[in-house]
Amino acid sequence: MASIKNMDIKNGINYCIENEIFEEINNIYSTIKGGECSGCGDCCNESVGINLVEFLNIYYFLDRDRELKVKSTDKILEYYFSEYITKKSCPFKDENNRCNIYEVRPLNCRIYGNWEKKDYELNLANIKDKNSEFAEIMKSELNVSIPNEIINYEIKYCEKFKPYQSYMKKTDRMDLADNMFILDSKILANEIMALDYKDRGIVEYFIETLLEEELAFKIKVEIAKKKKLKIINRLKKITNISNK
Numbered sequence: 523m524a525s526i527k528n529m530d531i532k533n534g535i536n537y538c539i540e541n542e543i544f545e546e547i548n549n550i551y552s553t554i555k556g557g558e559c560s561g562c563g564d565c566c567n568e569s570v571g572i573n574l575v576e577f578l579n580i581y582y583f584l585d586r587d588r589e590l591k592v593k594s595t596d597k598i599l600e601y602y603f604s605e606y607i608t609k610k611s612c613p614f615k616d617e618n619n620r621c622n623i624y625e626v627r628p629l630n631c632r633i634y635g636n637w638e639k640k641d642y643e644l645n646l647a648n649i650k651d652k653n654s655e656f657a658e659i660m661k662s663e664l665n666v667s668i669p670n671e672i673i674n675y676e677i678k679y680c681e682k683f684k685p686y687q688s689y690m691k692k693t694d695r696m697d698l699a700d701n702m703f704i705l706d707s708k709i710l711a712n713e714i715m716a717l718d719y720k721d722r723g724i725v726e727y728f729i730e731t732l733l734e735e736e737l738a739f740k741i742k743v744e745i746a747k748k749k750k751l752k753i754i755n756r757l758k759k760i761t762n763i764s765n766k
């Protein structure tokens with residue numbers, strides 16, 4: 523049993539198609555001030571947070587490419603279930619450092635690099651503080667020790683990206699996020715999907731389409747405690763069968 527039901531995903535995608543939400547997402551993306559980016563993929567070294575409509579957009583994209591969907595699901599399972607043991611790149615980054623879902627990559631990927639250095643580093647420091655707090659809770663409440671290299675992991679500021687005009691300001695980024703949230707709220711307010719709304723990363727969204735959230739977390743904790751990464755291969759087999 524999964525937390526995000528297939529029927530809800532279908533309803534969400536149909537609503538987005540009928541109400542041109544996917545076009546609206548692209549309109550929001552098209553307002554992002556661009557810049558020169560080498561496409562090195564160095565910023566794709568971890569997963570990112572996304573909105574509900576972006577999840578539906580990516581899901582719909584993958585649904586039309588079964589091979590990529592199976593491959594991505596395997597990598598998502600590896601990422602999620604080994605997260606407290608080892609650091610992995612974004613599950614959508616391929617062997618050549620390219621994005622497998624480039625056409626529908628989310629907002630956070632599109633604005634990466636487009637930050638003033640001090641702004642980026644402040645944000646990074648906040649993330650690391652939150653990671654430390656989380657690690658302390660995991661240790662005290664569940665006896666899970668998350669390695670320091672994971673707690674303190676950071677993707678360095680990108681010096682290679684050069685904005686065409688000026689770097690985006692925090693208010694620009696917040697405007698984009700608000701516009702995306704307005705699209706999410708259309709789905710939620712119209713009760714198109716029976717889904718509790720909360721911050722989720724791209725990985726968490728997909729994991730919740732495969733398993734019940736609480737169960738997934740329990741398995742992840744067990745894997746971290748016993749360092750039994752082999753369990754992930756069994757989970758891959760099971761989900762590959764259900765994906766067919």
Ligand code: SF4
Pocket residue numbers: 559560561562563564565566634635680681682683
């Ligand atoms: S934003 Fe920077 S790190 Fe990311 S692909 Fe472009 S140049 Fe590389």
Ligand code: SF4
Pocket residue numbers: 565566567568569570612613614615616620621622623624627628631
């Ligand atoms: S979704 Fe694509 S662009 Fe975004 S972090 Fe992953 S590989 Fe990089």
